[in-house]
Amino acid sequence: MVERRFAPGEVVVRREILRGEVWFGCPTICVEDSPDLLALYLPPGAEFGFPTDGVFPCGRHPWEMAGHRSWSGHGKLMLHRPGEAHSVDVFWTGPQRDFAGWYFNLQDPLRRTPIGVDTLDHELDLWWGADDDRYVWKDVEIFAQRLVEGRYPGMADAIRGEGDRIAALLDAGQRWWDPAWAQWQPDPAWSAPRLPAGWATVPIR
Template identity: 40%
Template sequence: QPGVPWSVWLFWEPGWRFKNWYVNLEEPLVRWAGGVDSEDHFLDIDVRPDRSWYWRDEDEFAQAQRDGLMPPETAERVRTAGRAALEAIAAWEPPFSEGWPAWRPDESWAVPSLPEGWDRTPAHVSS
């Protein structure tokens, strides 16, 4: 969602058995001519079908702070975003409430190929 400091991913087991939602705490997405960019913030939330949840990668989040990759004010902003995500989970707001576990891709869809330069940032793409 535009401006939201997390994205929600869904995972399935073989046979389309829904496994979990994965809340990835990150910088809000930034659109540009070549795609969409974001920056991961290490800390994540795993949400099970029974609505239980737990923090993921707290060790990586702590290590990033110790290594100077994340200043204290950014870490606090990430924790605040995580608490906001937990409020959305507790209220069972979209996308959790929208039936996504039952979603299936159209069988006629082909796997798309990545365009040339997909891995380049805006600063590295010539106009």
């Protein structure tokens, strides 16, 4: 099956699928969709969606429980290579939108849908701040707690392995993304998109 590609500026719905159910959704904006890279921008004010129908064996999404209803602060850019179980996220900070650092977000490899992409955040991440000499691991204890809760059945070794693989690449000085993304600027005409009607009922891939 030939998968459709998204045009720059098009809304791409990023959903999280947990144990066969849609758990979370947010609208992003396509920056680039090529054979080697899918770059998605999550702008400030992009709404968060939390389905009401489902069993939710691991509970409701943490952002829903915390009362988060939209993305705040600067937007973030998410860089994905086909088949990889992580994204390289770009963050900015301060009134001048200074580059803050690279965030290596462990997640399910993206699966395309008619309205966007499906994945699942794996909680465990690595962060390399712009002014730091080395990366640090993030949310190690939270990840361990999620395993106890049953969020990632049978996936623990693979998730840790992906984190170790990223760490080894960074230790070896490898950079598989273009550092020029740190200076990327969103189109000023882009506004915070809304989730389309029926976003949670689109069949899961």
